[in-house]
Amino acid sequence: MAYRCAQCKRRVEFDIRKIGMKCPYCGSKVFFAERPTIAKRIKAR
Numbered sequence: 001m002a003y004r005c006a007q008c009k010r011r012v013e014f015d016i017r018k019i020g021m022k023c024p025y026c027g028s029k030v031f032f033a034e035r036p037t038i039a040k041r042i043k044a045r
């Protein structure tokens with residue numbers, strides 16, 4: 001799972017269930033969940 005740090009804006013990847021959420025760069029604990037940059041378009045019929 002990928003996240004973006006709210007403080008240093010770095011992209012970090014980790015398993016939150018294992019090590020908890022803490023930025024390895026700045027120590028921040030605030031993150032935004034980053035979604036894959038796949039533009040999915042679903043056609044409604």
Ligand SMILES: [Zn+2]
Pocket residue numbers: 005006007008009010023024025026027028
């Ligand atoms: Zn950070």
